[in-house]
Amino acid sequence: GTRDYSPKQMAIRERVFTAIINCFKRHGAEVIDTPVFELKETLTGKYGEDSKLIYDLKDQGGELLSLRYDLTVPFARYLAMNKITNIKRYHIAKVYRRDNPATTRGRYREFYQCDFDIAGQFDPMIPDAECLKIVHEILSDLQLGDFLIKVNDRRILDGMFAVCGVPDSKFRTICSSVDKLDKVPWEEVKNEMVGEKGLSPEAADRIGEYVQLHGGLDLIEQLLQDPKLSQNKLAKEGLGDMKLLFEYLTLFGITGKISFDLSLARGLDYYTGVIYEAVLLQQQNDHVEDPVSVGSVAGGGRYDGLVGMFDPKGRKVPCVGVSIGIERIFSILEQRVEASEEKIRTTETQVLVASAQKKLLEERLRLISELWDAGIKAEILYKKNPKLLNQLQYCEETGIPLVAIVGEQELKDGVVKLRDVATREEVNIRRENLIEEIRMRTSQL
Amino acid sequence: GTRDYSPKQMAIRERVFTAIINCFKRHGAEVIDTPVFELKETLTGKYGEDSKLIYDLKDQGGELLSLRYDLTVPFARYLAMNKITNIKRYHIAKVYRRDNPATTRGRYREFYQCDFDIAGQFDPMIPDAECLKIVHEILSDLQLGDFLIKVNDRRILDGMFAVCGVPDSKFRTICSSVDKLDKVPWEEVKNEMVGEKGLSPEAADRIGEYVQLHGGLDLIEQLLQDPKLSQNKLAKEGLGDMKLLFEYLTLFGITGKISFDLSLARGLDYYTGVIYEAVLLQQQNDHVEDPVSVGSVAGGGRYDGLVGMFDPKGRKVPCVGVSIGIERIFSILEQRVEASEEKIRTTETQVLVASAQKKLLEERLRLISELWDAGIKAEILYKKNPKLLNQLQYCEETGIPLVAIVGEQELKDGVVKLRDVATREEVNIRRENLIEEIRMRTSQL
Numbered sequence: 001g002t003r004d005y006s007p008k009q010m011a012i013r014e015r016v017f018t019a020i021i022n023c024f025k026r027h028g029a030e031v032i033d034t035p036v037f038e039l040k041e042t043l044t045g046k047y048g049e050d051s052k053l054i055y056d057l058k059d060q061g062g063e064l065l066s067l068r069y070d071l072t073v074p075f076a077r078y079l080a081m082n083k084i085t086n087i088k089r090y091h092i093a094k095v096y097r098r099d100n101p102a103t104t105r106g107r108y109r110e111f112y113q114c115d116f117d118i119a120g121q122f123d124p125m126i127p128d129a130e131c132l133k134i135v136h137e138i139l140s141d142l143q144l145g146d147f148l149i150k151v152n153d154r155r156i157l158d159g160m161f162a163v164c165g166v167p168d169s170k171f172r173t174i175c176s177s178v179d180k181l182d183k184v185p186w187e188e189v190k191n192e193m194v195g196e197k198g199l200s201p202e203a204a205d206r207i208g209e210y211v212q213l214h215g216g217l218d219l220i221e222q223l224l225q226d227p228k229l230s231q232n233k234l235a236k237e238g239l240g241d242m243k244l245l246f247e248y249l250t251l252f253g254i255t256g257k258i259s260f261d262l263s264l265a266r267g268l269d270y271y272t273g274v275i276y277e278a279v280l281l282q283q284q285n286d287h288v289e290d291p292v293s294v295g296s297v298a299g300g301g302r303y304d305g306l307v308g309m310f311d312p313k314g315r316k317v318p319c320v321g322v323s324i325g326i327e328r329i330f331s332i333l334e335q336r337v338e339a340s341e342e343k344i345r346t347t348e349t350q351v352l353v354a355s356a357q358k359k360l361l362e363e364r365l366r367l368i369s370e371l372w373d374a375g376i377k378a379e380i381l382y383k384k385n386p387k388l389l390n391q392l393q394y395c396e397e398t399g400i401p402l403v404a405i406v407g408e409q410e411l412k413d414g415v416v417k418l419r420d421v422a423t424r425e426e427v428n429i430r431r432e433n434l435i436e437e438i439r440m441r442t443s444q445l
Numbered sequence: 446g447t448r449d450y451s452p453k454q455m456a457i458r459e460r461v462f463t464a465i466i467n468c469f470k471r472h473g474a475e476v477i478d479t480p481v482f483e484l485k486e487t488l489t490g491k492y493g494e495d496s497k498l499i500y501d502l503k504d505q506g507g508e509l510l511s512l513r514y515d516l517t518v519p520f521a522r523y524l525a526m527n528k529i530t531n532i533k534r535y536h537i538a539k540v541y542r543r544d545n546p547a548t549t550r551g552r553y554r555e556f557y558q559c560d561f562d563i564a565g566q567f568d569p570m571i572p573d574a575e576c577l578k579i580v581h582e583i584l585s586d587l588q589l590g591d592f593l594i595k596v597n598d599r600r601i602l603d604g605m606f607a608v609c610g611v612p613d614s615k616f617r618t619i620c621s622s623v624d625k626l627d628k629v630p631w632e633e634v635k636n637e638m639v640g641e642k643g644l645s646p647e648a649a650d651r652i653g654e655y656v657q658l659h660g661g662l663d664l665i666e667q668l669l670q671d672p673k674l675s676q677n678k679l680a681k682e683g684l685g686d687m688k689l690l691f692e693y694l695t696l697f698g699i700t701g702k703i704s705f706d707l708s709l710a711r712g713l714d715y716y717t718g719v720i721y722e723a724v725l726l727q728q729q730n731d732h733v734e735d736p737v738s739v740g741s742v743a744g745g746g747r748y749d750g751l752v753g754m755f756d757p758k759g760r761k762v763p764c765v766g767v768s769i770g771i772e773r774i775f776s777i778l779e780q781r782v783e784a785s786e787e788k789i790r791t792t793e794t795q796v797l798v799a800s801a802q803k804k805l806l807e808e809r810l811r812l813i814s815e816l817w818d819a820g821i822k823a824e825i826l827y828k829k830n831p832k833l834l835n836q837l838q839y840c841e842e843t844g845i846p847l848v849a850i851v852g853e854q855e856l857k858d859g860v861v862k863l864r865d866v867a868t869r870e871e872v873n874i875r876r877e878n879l880i881e882e883i884r885m886r887t888s889q890l
Contacts, residue, residue, distance in 0.1 A: 002482070004523050007475035007534065014476075026817055028794040028824035030452035031459075035555050036481060036512075036539060037447070057512075058501040060543060067481075067502075078449050088824075089452065094481060098505060110480050122827035126806075137817065251810040349473040361571075365696040372471055372582065379473035382567035 001109030007346035019141045020114045024090040032089050034074040040064040046073050048269040053097045067096035071115040080310030086120040117321030128274050129248035131322040135298045136254045146281040152264040153274050159235025163228040164206035179265035214261040217246045273302030298324045345399040350377045350442040352400050354391040356407035363406045374435045395421045446554035452791035464586045465559045469535040477534050479519040485509040491518050493714040498542045512541035516560040525755030531565040562766030574693035576767040580743045581699045591726040597709040598719045604680020608673040609651035624710035659706040662691045718747030743769045790844040795822045795887040797845050799836040801852035808851045819880045840866045
C-alpha cells in the first residue's frame with residue numbers, strides 16, 4: 001500500500017509539483033508545513049465514517065498520536081493555535097489512510113496532497129471562485145485531457161433533504177449515500193437509503209429527481225424558482241451564492257468546464273458551503289492504449305466551522321480551499337511516458353570529466369573540482385583508469401551532453417578536448433575558457 | 446518535540462534546501478523517495494543503543510510498522526529490493542526519533558535530513574572524497590561561519606581498540622563511549638569505560654593517548670610508523686585509505702578545513718570504513734548576540750555491509766554517504782534573520798490588482814484573470830469595494846512591488862495605472878502592453 005519513487009518517477013513527479021507550485025505562487029500563496037503526526041484528539045470527529053482509516057502511533061509513553069489524514073485539519077489546528085485569522089497558504093505533503101489501496105488506479109496508503117486554502121472573513125464567493133480558477137489552471141497546464149469541475153453547496157443539499165422530507169438527524173448519513181452516486185447507479189443508492197438507513201421510499205424518490213440535475217446559470221435560476229426549494233432558507237442562501245459564483249467564473253472565462261451538479265455531496269463532515277470536485281473525462285490521447293479509469297483528481301470546498309473547533313473560545317475563521325490529488329495524475333503521466341518511449345533524464349549533469357589515457361585520475365579530480373567550484377554540474381567515473389569508451393557510454397546512457405577529455409597532449413598544450421556527445425564533434429578549448437564554453441553550450445538546456 | 450513551520454520559516458528553509466539541492470545536482474545525483482514508515486523488522490538491529498528511540502505504529506491489523514529513523518536504512522532496503530548495484534542519489538525528507546528534544550539547539554522529534562549517497566563497487570576513496578567535497582561546498586555556500594570536518598575510519602578505531610587490549614566483544618560499546626568525547630571530558634568517558642563497561646584502566650589509558658591525536662597527512666604518516674598500530678591489519682588498511690583520501694582532498698583544495706581526528710567514533714552500527722562529521726565553530730558573526738552552541742551539522746561515512754543485510758543472498762553493495770542535518774542550520778539562520786531585522790518576503794506576488802473607486806470588482810476580476818493566464822503572479826483583496834489606502838498598505842506589508850489600478854477614467858481610456866510601491870510613481874500603461882511592462886519591471890526580482 002506504499003511505494004518507493006524511483007529516480008524516473010521522481011523526475012515526472014517534479015514536473016507535476018513544479019506546475020502546481022507555480023500556480024499556487026501565481027495566486028500569491030505563502031507556504032507552511034506541519035508535522036506528519038498530530039494529537040489523536042485533533043483528528044477525532046472530523047472525518048465522519050472515514051475515521052476508521054486513521055493510522056495511530058503505538059502508545060510508547062507520552063501523547064497519543066495519529067498520522068495526518070489530510071492537510072485541512074492540521075491547517076485549521078495551526079490557525080487556531082497561532083490565532084491567525086487571515087492567510088492564503090499552500091501545503092504539499094504526504095497524508096496517510098488505512099484504506100484498501102487500488103494501486104493500479106493510483107491509490108496508496110501514503111500519498112501526496114497539494115492543498116491551497118484561503119482563510120479569512122471576506123466578501124462572498126470571491127475566494128471560492130479563485131479556488132476553482134486554480135483547479136482550472138492546474139488541470140489545463142498539466143495537459144491531462146478533458147476535465148470537468150462539478151460544483152454544489154452543502155446548504156443546497158441540506159435544503160434539498162429538508163424539502164424532500166429527510167429528518168434532520170439523517171442529513172449526514174443520507175449525504176454519504178448521495179456521495180456514492182459517481183460510482184454506483186441510483187437504484188443501489190436508493191436501496192441503501194431506504195433499506196439500510198430507513199428513509200421512506202417517497203423521500204428517496206424526491207431526492208432522486210433533484211440529484212439528476214446538473215447545468216449552469218440556467219439551472220440555478222430554475223431552482224431559485226422551484227416552489228419547494230425556494231421556500232427553504234438554507235437552499236436559497238446556497239443558490240444565491242452559487243449564482244454569484246457563476247458570475248465570477250464567467251468573468252474568469254472558465255464556466256465551460258464547470259457543472260453545477262446536485263449529485264455532488266463529498267464525504268467529509270467539515271464542509272459548510274460550496275463544494276467541488278474535478279474529474280478527468282475519458283482520455284482522448286491516442287498514445288495510451290489502456291486508458292486509465294481515473295476519478296476525482298481535485299476536490300475541496302468551504303469549511304467555516306473547523307477552525308472554531310480548535311479555538312478554546314470557539315472563534316470561527318471562515319476557510320475555503322482545494323486539494324489536488326496528484327497520485328492519479330502521476331499514474332496517468334507515468335503511463336503516458338512509458339507509452340511514448342520518451343527518454344526522461346534523471347540528472348542535470350552538463351559535462352563528464354574523462355581521460356583518454358591511464359594515470360590521469362589526479363588531473364580529472366583537479367579539473368572537476370574547478371568545474372564544481374564554478375557551479376558547473378559535472379561527474380567523473382569513480383575508477384582510476386576508466387576506458388574512454390566506457391566514459392562515452394555513460395554519457396549516452398544518462399544523457400550528459402558534453403565530455404571534457406584530458407590527455408597528456410592536452411595537458412601539455414593547456415587545453416581540454418570538449419566533445420559533443422550527440423554530434424561527436426571534438427574541439428580543443430583553452431583551459432581558462434572551458435567554464436565559459438560549457439556554460440554557453442548548455443545554457444539552452 | 447515537533448513544530449509547525451510558519452511562512453517566514455518556510456522562506457528561510459527554502460533558501461537552505463535550494464543551496465543543498467543545487468549542490469547535490471551539481472554532483473550528478475538522482476533523487477528518490479521512500480515511505481515515511483518501514484516494516485519494523487527493517488529497522489531492527491541497525492542503530493545500536495539508539496534503537497529505543499524508534500517510533501512504532503499501533504498494531505491495527507496488518508504489518509508492524511515503524512517511522513523511519515534515518516534515510517540510510519530505507520535507502521539500503523530500496524537498493525536490495527530493487528537489485529540496484531550502482532546509483533548516486535539524494536533524498537530530502539523528515540525522520541523521527543523519540544528523543545528528548547532540545548528545541549533551542551534545533552533538535553526536534555521530527556526533523557529533516559538531506560542525504561547524498563554513492564552506491565557501487567568503485568576504486569577506493571574516490572566517492573568518499575566527493576562526499577567530503579560536498580559537505581565543504583554546502584557549508585561554504587550557506588555562509589554559516591567557520592567549520593571543521595573531522596574524519597576517522599572504523600577500521601582505525603577497531604585496530605586501535607585491538608592494540609590497546611580491548612576484547613573484541615567490547616568494540617562496539619567502547620566505540621559508543623568514545624563517541625561521547627565531543628560532549629564530555631576524557632575522565633568521564635574513561636570512568637564509563639572502566640566502571641560501567643568493565644574495561645581495564647590500562648587499556649582505557651592507552652585509548653586515551655590515541656584519541657587525543659588529530660591532524661593531517663603528517664599524523665597519518667606518523668601512525669603508519671606507530672610500532673603497535675602498524676602491526677594491526679585493519680588499522681593499516683584504514684590508515685592507507687586515509688592517506689589516499691587526504692591526497693584526493695588536497696587535489697580538491699579543501700584540506701584546510703579537514704581534520705583526521707582519532708576521537709571521532711559516530712554511534713551508528715552500520716559504518717565499516719571512513720566516517721566524518723562536520724561541526725560549526727564559534728560564531729564570528731557580530732550581529733548575533735547569543736551565539737547558539739551548535740554541534741554537528743553533517744555526518745556520514747562508509748557502510749559496505751548494510752545493503753547485504755536486506756538481500757536474500759547477502760549480496761553486498763558498497764556505499765558511502767553524507768547526511769546534512771539542517772535543523773541546526775535553520776536555527777542559526779533564523780536567529781540571524783531575527784537579529785538583522787532583514788525583511789523576508791513570504792510570497793512572490795508581482796502585482797496587486799486594485800481599484801480606485803467602488804463597484805469595480807468585476808473589472809478587477811477580469812484583469813487579474815488575464816494576468817494569471819499570462820503567468821503573472823497577482824493578487825486582489827477579497828472585498829467588493831476595498832479602499833485604495835488598504836490596497837496600498839497590503840502591498841507595503843507583503844512586499845508586493847507593483848499595483849495595477851483600474852478606475853473609471855482608465856477603463857474609458859483603455860489604460861491601467863501602474864504604480865511603483867517603493868517610489869510611488871504612477872504611469873498609465875495601455876492595457877495591451879501591461880503584461881509586458883510588469884514582466885520587464887519585475888524581471889530582476
